[in-house]
Amino acid sequence: MIAALMLALQLVTVTVPSPSPRRSARALTRPRVVVVDAGHGGRDNGMSGPLGASPKLFEKDITLDMARALRAALIRRGISVIMTRSTDTLIALGDRGRIANQSKGDLFISVHVNAANPHWKEPSLARGFETYFLSEAKTEDERRVEAMENQAIRFETSVDATRNDPLSFIIRDMAQNEHLRESARLASLVQNGLAGMHPGTNRGVKQAGFMVLVTAFMPAVLVEVGFGTNRADAAYISSPVHQRELAETLAAAAVTYLEQYERKVGSAP
Ligand SMILES: [Zn+2]
Incomplete structure (x- = not known):
């Protein structure tokens, strides 16, 4: 099973153009549903x-503001939206995917804020944006973000054993692998879109074993919209104006992805 996963990983090198901004999803022949996941929440800051x-920012507040802005931007483009949370509440990582599956989402976007490792030489200087799709973390930096985002599990009251090992879960559950290439394509569209407007560093498309993505059986990405540890990024992602611009970019990428997918497979679901 591991060999099969590795083989799949070698196939996911994709090049996509930047999404065009502010375009509605006119080309889509059936209603589409995007699941928007605001990272963290409740007692998980x-x-x-x-x-x-x-002033201090908390990731859970930025992700919720961003998710609301993204919902508005998608609805303006004629896309239906399901939020895994729309208030300051904690949703278990496994439940986020379940919500996405029950709502028959076409794709899943999880929004997060990055944090520099305090052991880095100048941690406050690290800034920029990166987009992840679900796979095995390959680099130390990918493993850092994977560990950071999967830590949310410690706030959950009922933890089942399978959740403690995201990679074995991935390998056992090959359903997500059908979506690996699509998730990588969506991640490239999101990252390319952000590269056209974000003032921080383009840190690229990355891969890691995020539990929140494991359980969503649809193309799924996790976007780190900036480093909350960096002053400039923190100011940027806290600004409602820039949150709306970021949301427009993510929405445009989602629409472009859905249109390209529909052209590829026809109007079939
Ligand atoms: Zn996070």
Whole structure:
């Protein structure tokens, strides 16, 4: 099973153009559903920052603001939206995927805020955006973000054994692998879109074993919209104006993805 996964990983090198901004999904022949997942929530604040400065931001607040802005941007484009949470509440990682599956989502976008490793030489200087799709983490940096985002599990009251080992879960559950290439394509569209407007560093498309993505059986990405530990990024992602711009970019990428997918497979679901 591991060999099969590795083989699949070698096939996911994709090149896609940047999504065009502010276009409605006119080309789509049936209603589409995007599941928007605001990371963390409730007693799980996620990361906080910036380093050595105030006021402090909490990741759970930025992700919720961003998710609401993304919902509005998608609805303006004629896309239906399911939110895994729309208030400051904690949803278990496994339940986020379940919500996505029950709502028959066409794709899943999880929004997060990155944090520098305090052991880095100048952690407060790290900034920028990166987009993940579900796979095995390959680099130390990917493993850092994977561990950080999967930590949310410690806030959950009922933890079943399977959730403690995301990779074995991935390998056992090959259903997600059907979506690996599609998730990689969606991640490229999102990352390319952000590259056209985000003032921070383009850190690229990455792969890691996020539990929140494991349980969503549809193309799924996790986007780190900036480093909350960096002052400039923190100011950028806290600004409602820039949150709306980021949301427009994510929505445009989602629409472009859905249109390209429909052209490829016809109007079949
Ligand atoms: Zn997070």
